Amino acid sequence: MTEDTPLVEITDLGVEFRMREGVVRAVDGVSLHVRKGEVLGIVGESGSGKSISVRSIMQLLPKTAVLSRGSVLFRPPCGGEIDIAKLDRKGKEIRSLRSRHIGMIFQEPMTALSPVHTIGRQVMTPIRLHLGLGKKAARDRARELLQLVQMPRPDQMLDAYPHELSGGMRQRAMIAIALACNPSLLIADEPTTALDVTTEAQILDLLKSLQERLGMAIIFITHNFGVVADIADRIAVMYMGRVVESGPVDDIFEKPQHPYTRALMASVPRLGAERRRRLTTIPGMVPDPFELPKGCSFHTRCSEAVAGTCDRLDAPLIDLAGGRNVRCHLHSQNQTGGPDVG
Amino acid sequence: MLAYLTKRLFWSIPMLIAVSIVAFIIIQLPPGDYATAYVAELRHQGDTVDPLMEQEIRVHFGLDKPIYVQYWWWISGIVLHGDFGQSLDYNMPVSNLIWARLGLTLAISITSLLLTWLIAIPIGVYSATRQYSALDYVFTIFGFIGRGFPEFLTALVLMWLAYSWLNMDVGGLMSAGMEQQPWSFAKVIDVASHIWVPLVVLATSGTAGLIRVVRANMLDELNKPYVETAYAQGLSERRVVWGYPVRVALNPFISTIGWALPSLISGDVITAVVLNLPTTGPLLLRALKNQDMYLAGSFILILSVFTIIGTLISDILLALSDPRVRRG
Amino acid sequence: MTDTTLINPTPIETNDAKEALYRATPRQLMWWRFRKHKLAVVSLCVLVFAYLTIAFAEFTAPYDPYEITEMATMQPPQSVHLFDEEWNFQGPFVYGLKRARDLETAAVIYTVDTDDIVPLHFFVAGSDYLFWGLIPGSFHLFGAEDPDTHIYLLGTDTLGRDLLSRLIHGGRTTLTIGILGVFFSFLIGITLGSISGYYGGRIDAAIQRLMEFIRSIPTIPLWMGLAAALPVEWDPLFVYFLITILLSLISWTHLARTVRGSFLSLRGEDYVLAARLLGASEKRIITKHMLPAMTSYIIAAVTLSVPEMILGETALSFLGLGLRPPVVSWGVLLQEAQNLRVIVQAPWLLLPGLAIVIIVLSFNFLGDGLRDAADPYGR
């Protein structure tokens, strides 16, 4: 595999919830890719489909979800190429990928660990399952992992239960579980949202240093632009089940191209930004998922919407220079540069 | 853990004392005392008894003493010598009468408890993991119906059905005439053909309730994030379900084993009367009807003690299975 | 359940529905949620029907429940027909039964006599009664035109008494015991439960222990022991009350637990704290602020306790320790069916059991429905 073939490549992914009240297109044509050793940040408001998109990579969707179209190509380091979207969610193949090649960290460290098993037991489970180590060897590996995630008193913690740990320690345990088999991809779904600010900073530092040491790729989901800037190489911004803009982190910060990205960034108090500006929030409400607006799904809230176009025609996905993408009519009119903002 | 155990053990002592007081009150409740009943029994047999003798009997048994002294004599007799008093009706020590029957009651109750779990837990887990499937509906309906059937009615209906369809008289522990014979293969078969009725009766009512509890708890647990974590580790559905949520979902239920026992024993008492089983039920009923109060009181005492021990055991089991409890 | 209700509350058009939803009082919301629980609604109807029937038992029962007919012992139920053998419409009627004796076994045999058509008449004059022991009357909901011909829709018992009439009169006893008993245990439960939940601490611990203790004693043996102490010769009405109180003495714990639980969660609410800061007395806080907030839960818990009472009464009477003949109750009626030989000959004597099952299930479903409706965050 050359440096440039992505580790994961999601193409035109669609996930639907078919409910009595109608169909919710939680993910509606998402395309994403992550290269080896790269950190991709996904940003978006609540309900924009971030979790559902990344969970598709592990086939860890709610029972009611239907993977309706698209492909999720995964290229494990041992070679080959698997379309995860085609696998049976309960089948052997996907199970042998989970945790072995793709690890996942969840948002709620409080409840994401089993309350009735010790930390050691929970870290050992994937080790024994995928690496086939014996009890003793697995326990040693678990201890190493706890040391790796800088868990205080790792020996004691092996036999501790989650309720005896603080939130930050639990999240460390979670990370240890996710990294147990040295996966080539780590998915972190808002791993710091439930933590206080100091702990959040510690966990972010930990993830960054682990990434440098182990070199795995990370998909990092967050609401918070500040956090992405810190950790990500590239960013994808999602709105209503679609990626509206993606590109290298510095470029996007410097020159956001999509009105939604701009609005989102304006709503984040940035260090160094002028103090007197009021913190803007995006006006309007997220549309009803059952009745998606016609045209560009953002036009009900977009301050730059072009009447007659944006409320009628679907916004196309436009490739910009420098590996950037944007989904907006403003760019289709003059493909070359786009309006100068900033 | 040890501290929890000690505390829990310590708590059961006042419970035991309270139970013994209740049993003693029940013994004392009917008008008159043992002496009156004794004399009445003698008169019934044709003896003439003068009031003086009644008084003597009263003094002899300490019935003229204050009530707390009587209680002390009664309870210390039981605890120190295993002496439960005298059954008037059978004219022999209560302890000679009760143990065999208690044993059978306990055997039937515990067997049906195990049967209940064996049936209800897998069904409850299945119903929850396959919510709204056809079988889930079937089990739910069964649970509803089982909830409305009192044990004695189930027993009556089963007896009737067994008689009219299988032409079997399933009352009693074995067929008439088998009792005198030594144990043999035929006798075992015969007992088995009778014993299933009380087991089915008791297990039905228990199962119906338990399926509901297990299903509801499982549905709660299956939505918890740690289940997803377990799936994310690449475990198979079976290992995830049985290794994680089931263990958590069973906790509240383990803590109610203690309560299942009283209701099972209650159920057994009344079922046994209907089915004419040689367990505590019919004997207790007869003792109560004949105001053979030492016998009746002893039964109530021992049954209650059993359930207190049952609750204790279930609390210990709960502490073993749920680390969060041990701290308490 | 709530979510779907919010999105689609009633069949009204969407905009109106949204409007109505925002304006609905909590009580209306509860009613809407309750109505979605079909089984609970059906159960409510069944129970209303049952209680109406027993309220007018003297009128709805075709005969006197004690009237013995020697020539109609263990008569099987007669089913109601509308058409005769030749498919001629006759209106509701039953076929008469011919009574004979099997020459070998000497057992009584009834055979349907299709020539003997006994039409069902409504509002017929029959045996005299005192309605509720006060108002004399002789009208019955239905019967045969000739007062000497009897129609036994549910058959008769071993003494030739009409099972339907006995079922209706027995229902009056059993079903009111359910309600009365729950009333008593409600009083005990709510008092101790609210004290326990409100004060917490040592009082709570003591009451908790008491409840734990009562729960750990097997109820039936205890009931049996206490019931057996009631002298046989006492007035049946008095025994009835004592049994009721007995049942509630043991089964109040369930209610108390519910009350305590909701008290504990309410105690922390801001408005209770506010009331206390304003200097409201403890009694006022409990009765004016906390109890009203819990009514719906309590109603649900009360409904779920009724079957426990009914089953307790039936079990005791069935064993011969509760109500005794001549009082009729469903437990007393089932006593007749204790014997396998009797059941085999007259399986309809198990019908009171069916009545028990229906009533118990109805109360359970109704209680479930109420509980779901009361819980604004329920599933």
Ligand SMILES: Nc1ncnc2c1ncn2[C@@H]1O[C@H](COP(=O)(O)OP(=O)(O)OP(=O)(O)O)[C@@H](O)[C@H]1O
């Ligand atoms: N179990 C489910 N049933 C029905 N719809 C669902 C379910 N889970 C998610 N959805 C729908 O999918 C959409 C996207 O959900 P998703 O969890 O991916 O959002 P998210 O971007 O991760 O939000 P958050 O930041 O709050 O985690 C939601 O708006 C919701 O409508």
Ligand code: SF4
């Ligand atoms: S397409 Fe139109 S509405 Fe949508 S983001 Fe671009 S400008 Fe705004």
Ligand SMILES: [Mg+2]
């Ligand atoms: Mg999410």
